[in-house]
Amino acid sequence: MEQLKYFQIIQELNKMKAEGDKPLLTIRILSNIIVNQLAEILDFYLRKSNIPCNFVIGNYDNIIQDAETLSREEVVIIFWEVANITDGFHYLIKNLGAEQRLAYQEKLKNELSIVFSSLKNQKKVFINSFHARPFENGIMPGPYSLFVDEMNNWLSITAPDNFIKIELDGIFALSGLERSFDLRNFFSSKALYTIDFFRLYSTRIIPLIGALTGNVKKVLILDCDNTLWGGIIGEDGTDKISISTPYKMVQSIVVQLYKKGVLVCLCSKNNPDDVQEVLESNGHMILKDQHIVLKKINWDDKVTNILSIADELNLGLSSFIFLDDSSFEINLVKQNLPQVSAYQVPEKITEYPALMEEIAAQFFHFDNSADDGLKTEQYRIQAQRNEAMKSFHSVEDYLRTLGLHIIIAKNKPEQISRIAQLTQKTNQFNLTTKRYSEQDIEFMMNSDTFDFYTLSVKDRFGDSGITGLAIIEKKDNAAIIDTLLLSCRVLGRNVEWVFMDEIIRLLNKKQVNAQFIPTHKNIQVSNFYDQLGFIRINSAEDVGVNYSLNVADYKYHTHIDYIKVDIWKNN
Amino acid sequence: MEEQLKEIMGAVFNVDPSVIDENTAAGDLEKWDSLHHMNLVAALEEAFDIEFDEEEMLSLMNYKLILLTLQEKVQS
Numbered sequence: 001m002e003q004l005k006y007f008q009i010i011q012e013l014n015k016m017k018a019e020g021d022k023p024l025l026t027i028r029i030l031s032n033i034i035v036n037q038l039a040e041i042l043d044f045y046l047r048k049s050n051i052p053c054n055f056v057i058g059n060y061d062n063i064i065q066d067a068e069t070l071s072r073e074e075v076v077i078i079f080w081e082v083a084n085i086t087d088g089f090h091y092l093i094k095n096l097g098a099e100q101r102l103a104y105q106e107k108l109k110n111e112l113s114i115v116f117s118s119l120k121n122q123k124k125v126f127i128n129s130f131h132a133r134p135f136e137n138g139i140m141p142g143p144y145s146l147f148v149d150e151m152n153n154w155l156s157i158t159a160p161d162n163f164i165k166i167e168l169d170g171i172f173a174l175s176g177l178e179r180s181f182d183l184r185n186f187f188s189s190k191a192l193y194t195i196d197f198f199r200l201y202s203t204r205i206i207p208l209i210g211a212l213t214g215n216v217k218k219v220l221i222l223d224c225d226n227t228l229w230g231g232i233i234g235e236d237g238t239d240k241i242s243i244s245t246p247y248k249m250v251q252s253i254v255v256q257l258y259k260k261g262v263l264v265c266l267c268s269k270n271n272p273d274d275v276q277e278v279l280e281s282n283g284h285m286i287l288k289d290q291h292i293v294l295k296k297i298n299w300d301d302k303v304t305n306i307l308s309i310a311d312e313l314n315l316g317l318s319s320f321i322f323l324d325d326s327s328f329e330i331n332l333v334k335q336n337l338p339q340v341s342a343y344q345v346p347e348k349i350t351e352y353p354a355l356m357e358e359i360a361a362q363f364f365h366f367d368n369s370a371d372d373g374l375k376t377e378q379y380r381i382q383a384q385r386n387e388a389m390k391s392f393h394s395v396e397d398y399l400r401t402l403g404l405h406i407i408i409a410k411n412k413p414e415q416i417s418r419i420a421q422l423t424q425k426t427n428q429f430n431l432t433t434k435r436y437s438e439q440d441i442e443f444m445m446n447s448d449t450f451d452f453y454t455l456s457v458k459d460r461f462g463d464s465g466i467t468g469l470a471i472i473e474k475k476d477n478a479a480i481i482d483t484l485l486l487s488c489r490v491l492g493r494n495v496e497w498v499f500m501d502e503i504i505r506l507l508n509k510k511q512v513n514a515q516f517i518p519t520h521k522n523i524q525v526s527n528f529y530d531q532l533g534f535i536r537i538n539s540a541e542d543v544g545v546n547y548s549l550n551v552a553d554y555k556y557h558t559h560i561d562y563i564k565v566d567i568w569k570n571n
Numbered sequence: 572m573e574e575q576l577k578e579i580m581g582a583v584f585n586v587d588p589s590v591i592d593e594n595t596a597a598g599d600l601e602k603w604d605s606l607h608h609m610n611l612v613a614a615l616e617e618a619f620d621i622e623f624d625e626e627e628m629l630s631l632m633n634y635k636l637i638l639l640t641l642q643e644k645v646q647s
Contacts, residue, residue, distance in 0.1 A: 036606050191609060
């Protein structure tokens, strides 16, 4: 990210705010010290990353009281500084007896417990780990550090699942204590941190906030020569390239990302057989052929190749990260595809693993849903299907041969994690694009108001897992479709029509209401409800279109007779 | 330097830089409170690569004094 001066950040922020992008989230900052500068710096970097948010700063040193009054939708950031739990605690702690120390610890734990219970249903809460910086920095822990350690252990064990602990030590290490803290302001105004600190904090926390809004990275595109290994296979020969420790470290991180579900692609100007030979037979390679979902090894320009990867994976360019050693290629991609995050391999190869760690942090997402490990496998199968498709004359003929089988399940608690993930990540076939955290889903599933229908799709090539979702709000004689989405992995197979048929049947209501909320990415479904026979009841351009269906008029898609349906009933 | 000072003050207090003149003081701008004063100090220190001591920080309460202090700092 570009390094603007603080006053330039404020200038730019004022301009961007005037453009009035619709905020995706409200972020509430609660603190017992002054952190107002964080709001504008984080606001700026979020807007730069296309995640405009609305910021609210809580009252100074009023965390407990403020926490009680929040709307569940708000995302909370908590700066709870031990140095200021009581005025002058950073020096008082030096001379406290064991009993007094415990008393302070108990008081802080009690206060935190109240906040936990106020915020346990919150969309997400980011709380900083406690620390003794910059007041106690010795190599042997003093009373302050011991106090902090106890509090951190307790925090890890006790905080609700929707609390994310942010470790600040990495940031202090990167920018140094002197550049992280400004004691002049702490002594005069209870403001502890510097602009530099807030800048680093913001860049680190953005992927986490992005993950809440569906703004997540999914694809890593790698060059080969001097990116995966040292040397050029076309010139040096496939057996002469060097895979030294830094390259092994980088490759290990890439494989780690693959295991998390990131789609790893290659895009390089080489002879394809050469690259294949290295992938298959170079014993030093940690990254193997099976980790890679798509390869564009040819002499076309990289912009064309990246576009074709986007097309084949059916994913938006803003979910792409591109890594190359050539400044020519990096600039070409930056100029033509500004949505793609492009990184250049550092000149000093020792700095390369650190850059890769930074890139890996961009792929952050909250769930640890078991589905992810399968993903590359599923996209590979998709590629095979596409091959098979070419030999058929009509799509229907082709679909008939697939042995499509869908399973619809209702209100399964074990699917909560995957349900939340689907709402956070699905952009294209998503009628309302409402993002929910796991806590949201759990809360809604436990209420009597909402029903969750998930869709799993199988065919003879493989199992796509849970790839569709309908969230239904029940109201007297009507049902309201709060969310309807399908992962792009299963599009083009007409499962959406059959899914709708079954939902309408299962709902067993006279009337179904629905809404289409347009975004930059969901134009493909703008007429979905029209096609199903829903009637438009209003269409305010900016907020979306409201629909209503008289179920008696619904036309079931009986001509789609090649999809087997199973309903997984509750026992 | 004067121009840049006006630009920075304009940004920090969210006013057009042309509003700032040599008579501008803390009471004249709605946003010039203690929080924004801290922002002003941070912005000036970063932009001019200088550091004020605590006494100076508190004294920077009008345009003329800020300019004077800046000139001293930057020259030395």
